[in-house]
Amino acid sequence: xxxxxxxxxxxxxxxxxxxxxxxxxxxxxxxxxxxxxxxxxxxxxxxxxxxxxxxxxxxxxxxxxxxxxxxxxxxxxxxxxxxxxxxxxxxxxxxxxxxxxxxxxxxxxxxxxxxxxxxxxxxxxxxxxxxxxxxxxxxxxxxxxxxxxxxxxxxxxxxxxxxxxxxxxxxxxxxxxxxxxxxxxxxxxxxxxxxxxxxxxxxxxxxxxxxxxxxxxxxxxxxxxxxxxxxxxxxxxxxxxxxxxxxxxxxxxxxxxxxxxxxxxxxxxxxxxxxxxxxxxxxxxxxxxxxxxxxxxxxxxxxxxxxxxxxxxxxxxxxxxxxxxxxxxxxxxxxxxxxxxxxxxxxxxxxxxxxxxxxxxxxxxxxxxx
Numbered sequence: 001x002x003x004x005x006x007x008x009x010x011x012x013x014x015x016x017x018x019x020x021x022x023x024x025x026x027x028x029x030x031x032x033x034x035x036x037x038x039x040x041x042x043x044x045x046x047x048x049x050x051x052x053x054x055x056x057x058x059x060x061x062x063x064x065x066x067x068x069x070x071x072x073x074x075x076x077x078x079x080x081x082x083x084x085x086x087x088x089x090x091x092x093x094x095x096x097x098x099x100x101x102x103x104x105x106x107x108x109x110x111x112x113x114x115x116x117x118x119x120x121x122x123x124x125x126x127x128x129x130x131x132x133x134x135x136x137x138x139x140x141x142x143x144x145x146x147x148x149x150x151x152x153x154x155x156x157x158x159x160x161x162x163x164x165x166x167x168x169x170x171x172x173x174x175x176x177x178x179x180x181x182x183x184x185x186x187x188x189x190x191x192x193x194x195x196x197x198x199x200x201x202x203x204x205x206x207x208x209x210x211x212x213x214x215x216x217x218x219x220x221x222x223x224x225x226x227x228x229x230x231x232x233x234x235x236x237x238x239x240x241x242x243x244x245x246x247x248x249x250x251x252x253x254x255x256x257x258x259x260x261x262x263x264x265x266x267x268x269x270x271x272x273x274x275x276x277x278x279x280x281x282x283x284x285x286x287x288x289x290x291x292x293x294x295x296x297x298x299x300x301x302x303x304x305x306x307x308x309x310x311x312x313x314x315x316x317x318x319x320x321x322x323x324x325x326x327x328x329x330x331x332x333x334x335x336x337x338x339x340x341x342x343x344x345x346x347x348x349x350x351x352x353x354x355x356x357x358x359x360x361x362x363x364x365x366x367x368x369x370x
Contacts, residue, residue, distance in 0.1 A: 001029060003104065004057075004083040005097075006036040008070035012091035013044045019089065020053045022097030022199075029108045030085075036077060037091075040070040046091075057081065071176040075165050079307060080314060086160045095119075095157040096197035104159045106192050113164035113189040116150050116181075117157030117196035134211065138218060142178050145226045146185030150193050153181055154218075157196055164189055166307050169300055172225070174217045179225045186229040231293050235286025239279045246275025 005023050009016060016037070025033050034056040039047045041064035050058050059077050061070070071088060078086045085104050089095050095117060106112035121135050135154065142153035154177045160168070167187060172179045184191055227234040250272030256265050 001084045001108075002032045002034065002082055003027065003030045003085045003087065003100075004034045004036050004078045004081060005087045005089060005100065006038060006071075006074035006078055007089055007091050008038045008040060008067060008074060009042060009046050009050075009091035010040045010064060010070075011042045011044045011046060013042075013046050013049045015093045016046060016049050016091055017053060018199075019091055019093040019097070020050075020055060022093065023089075024097065024100060027101050027104070030104075034081070034083075036074060036081070038070045038074045038077075040064050040066070066173055068170055068172045068174060068176045068179070072170045075160070075168065075170075079162065079165055079311060082311070082314065083165075084162050086162075086165055088156060088158045088160070090156050093199050094201075096199055099157075099194075099196040100159075102194050103157065103196060106194065107159055107161050111190065112192045113161045114180075114184055114191045115159040116152065116191070116193045117155050118150075118152045118193045119155055119157075119198050120195055121152060131211070134215070141222065142181055145222055146182040148181055148185040148191050150181060150191060152193065153178060155196075166304050166311075167300070169303065172221050174221050178218060178221055182222070182225040182229065227289070228293070228296070231289035232286045235282050235289060239282035239286065242275050242279035242282060246272045246279060248272065250276065 007016070007019060012019075020035060023033070023035060027033060036057040036059065037046070037050040037055050039050070039058060039060040041061045047058055047060055057077065059073055061073070065073075074088065075086065085107055087100055087103060089097065089100075099117065103115050103117055106115050121132055135152070139151060139153040143149060154175070156177060158180075164184065167189070168180060168183065170176045170179060170183075181191070223234075249268035253265050253268040253272065256268075
């Protein structure tokens with residue numbers, strides 16, 4: 001089992017040494033622990049400090065792309081490096097590295113695909129009363145949207161199994177935390193949380209400038225992600241609200257018309273009719289979006305297969321001399337290494353492993369080229 005701890009960083013030269021020092025290098029059940037630093041276009045000496053600390057891997061963005069992009073880059077790199085479990089922590093040393101064994105425990109036990117560290121913010125002195133209430137309400141909304149039971153939805157201290165990482169597709173430009181929960185919850189992954197400790201605050205958050213900005217960006221992300229994975233339901237509720245609003249002035253006009261007092265109330269009919277048309281159009285948009293979502297699901301399945309092929313190539317094809325392998329040999333190597341994957345074909349349906357079973361493969365390839 002290989003564990004890689006990824007640390008997205010943006011100008012963290014002061015806090016990175018303590019963050020790296022807190023990460024345990026020996027964990028029961030893990031054969032190898034490695035550290036990956038994702039330098040998100042830092043203007044300070046973050047990358048140089050990371051090298052001096054002896055971290056195992058460093059990935060750099062030429063310019064600042066944001067937390068979500070850094071998280072996505074880290075996941076892709078960890079998968080390419082053969083990680084069985086990926087832990088994400090912050091470069092400002094907010095989370096206690098000593099809790100990493102506790103964080104990955106449910107994954108090692110086979111009980112979870114994703115584990116989120118619960119900071120227990122209700123008793124955190126660094127959180128003001130207003131921020132605690134906001135965190136409680138926001139986490140409650142995310143739990144409803146994602147159909148999960150995570151008390152600290154915006155915690156960035158997370159453990160992710162390889163299978164879960166292969167299925168995650170982060171597209172948000174703001175933050176990965178809420179999107180990841182909504183996406184994994186709707187994909188019915190096993191998600192749980194464990195209590196974790198936090199270190200004293202080292203600096204103000206750079207993710208948002210103010211509380212209203214954070215609320216606006218988080219609400220936009222939640223609405224976008226929920227509409228992406230539940231488009232028909234989202235547009236149905238929006239259309240239903242518009243239709244109910246439209247029925248009020250239309251009903252007023254019809255009642256007045258039945259009583260012989262409809263003259264002069266045509267404005268109610270026009271206004272109500274406009275809302276009814278917009279509501280019905282919203283229903284149709286939801287139906288169309290629901291059909292489009294099936295194409296997105298097919299694309300996600302394809303992306304997962306591509307990632308698995310890349311992993312198989314990294315594991316099965318030696319780094320030296322791999323360019324000399326023919327296409328048939330590379331495909332055979334992929335088939336052999338993927339035989340024990342959960343979504344592979346049953347062994348009884350697979351072709352024989354001997355050379356005779358693989359011999360026809362080059363002929364099929366040559367016939368396709370002709």
